[in-house]
Amino acid sequence: MSDSSETKIPIPDNPDNLNSTANPQPDRPRRGFLEIWGSIQRMGLGDMVLRIATGIASIALILMVVWVMSNFYLKGTVKSPQAAAVAAASPTQTPVVRPPMFEPPNRMTNIRSIMRLVTLHTTLPSRPRFEMTTYTVQKGDNIYDIAERFDLNPRSLMWSNPAKIPDAKLIQPDMVLEIPPVDGVVYEWHEGDGLNGVAEFYQVTPETIIDWPGNNLTTESVGDFADPNIEPGMRIFVPGGIGQFVNWTMPGITRDNPAAARTVGPGYCGTIYDGAMGSNTFIWPAATTYISGYGYDPDINHLAIDIGGSVGVGIYASDNGVIVYAGWNDFGYGYLIVIDHGTGWQTYYAHLSSLNVGCGQSVYQGDLIGLMGSTGNSTGPHLHFEMRSDLYGKVNPLNYVSP
Numbered sequence: 348m349s350d351s352s353e354t355k356i357p358i359p360d361n362p363d364n365l366n367s368t369a370n371p372q373p374d375r376p377r378r379g380f381l382e383i384w385g386s387i388q389r390m391g392l393g394d395m396v397l398r399i400a401t402g403i404a405s406i407a408l409i410l411m412v413v414w415v416m417s418n419f420y421l422k423g424t425v426k427s428p429q430a431a432a433v434a435a436a437s438p439t440q441t442p443v444v445r446p447p448m449f450e451p452p453n454r455m456t457n458i459r460s461i462m463r464l465v466t467l468h469t470t471l472p473s474r475p476r477f478e479m480t481t482y483t484v485q486k487g488d489n490i491y492d493i494a495e496r497f498d499l500n501p502r503s504l505m506w507s508n509p510a511k512i513p514d515a516k517l518i519q520p521d522m523v524l525e526i527p528p529v530d531g532v533v534y535e536w537h538e539g540d541g542l543n544g545v546a547e548f549y550q551v552t553p554e555t556i557i558d559w560p561g562n563n564l565t566t567e568s569v570g571d572f573a574d575p576n577i578e579p580g581m582r583i584f585v586p587g588g589i590g591q592f593v594n595w596t597m598p599g600i601t602r603d604n605p606a607a608a609r610t611v612g613p614g615y616c617g618t619i620y621d622g623a624m625g626s627n628t629f630i631w632p633a634a635t636t637y638i639s640g641y642g643y644d645p646d647i648n649h650l651a652i653d654i655g656g657s658v659g660v661g662i663y664a665s666d667n668g669v670i671v672y673a674g675w676n677d678f679g680y681g682y683l684i685v686i687d688h689g690t691g692w693q694t695y696y697a698h699l700s701s702l703n704v705g706c707g708q709s710v711y712q713g714d715l716i717g718l719m720g721s722t723g724n725s726t727g728p729h730l731h732f733e734m735r736s737d738l739y740g741k742v743n744p745l746n747y748v749s750p
Contacts, residue, residue, distance in 0.1 A: 476528040477561035484522040490515040490647055500530050502646045506590035507533040514679060515647040517724055528561065532588035538579045542572040549588030559586050592648035599735055602687045605671040614674020614683055616706030622669030623709035625688030629665040629748045630712060632696060632732055636750030639729045643743040650741035651733040658700050658728045660719035664710040665694050665748060673705050681723025684716055695733035698725045
């Protein structure tokens, strides 16, 4: 074999090295930039460098635009709008601009808008009334309703109409009542009346009567109070006066003197010698258990309770005792039973339709003594139940009995 050896040509790792010997100079700068950029990327700073470069380029672009505008477009003189307006010629006449025609709102718009109520009259404060007026009673009225309508106490209506309504229950439809202007009493002047005496009776002063405008009196026209110049028959209103009720109710009747009721009707009894004694405890006297019409009210002189029901409802003795009145009564009670209990108490059962007991008969608590009705001064079936005591007078039954 020959000592000469083969010449081996080295193969570069990078194909780009094939041309390195032939043209090394132009390649060197590109390789340097790529190496630098590769180093920046390996350090993780590529994104930041791109953002910085972009910002610098933007600033450079803005500066270039400003330079161009300042050198080529903003060289002229600019006048303000105010100066231009002053320089312009003023018109010889101010033009007249006609206002737009009024167009009424759409009807549907009004319908959907908020509606307001219009008061077509002026409200005046109420004025005091000094004269009497009248009122015709309507069906269903009672004395409380009428009094409330005129802002009065019920008793003032009774004191102003003593002949028509001595009892509140006597009010009937179509009855014409005199209505006073305020609470008080109507008094009809009589021959021989003295102003001092009338004023004292109604618990007022003479000046109260004189000064009331509706009476049309003066101190000079009245003259002497003891013998005043007031015509007999003249109706005088006493404002604030306290009157008295016409007492049409029954007198007290006891077994010791039952004949005391001789003048009040044919139901009075004769002599009674003895009988059952009460226990001083009382029970509800009717098979029904509700108050109808009027309760116990001294203001209208109704000193009893009215127990409602229908004709034929059973009525019972509230306690033991003796019958001292049994029959018709002329004072408005209709058919009436009175029981004397022998302990200072009497009970009254009025407006009955029938009676089951007679004079002098002893009855015991709970005994059937009659049936409910609507006789006498009554506007409908009910039991008028009174309790009287020799010591306390006419008391409220509801303080002693309960349904």
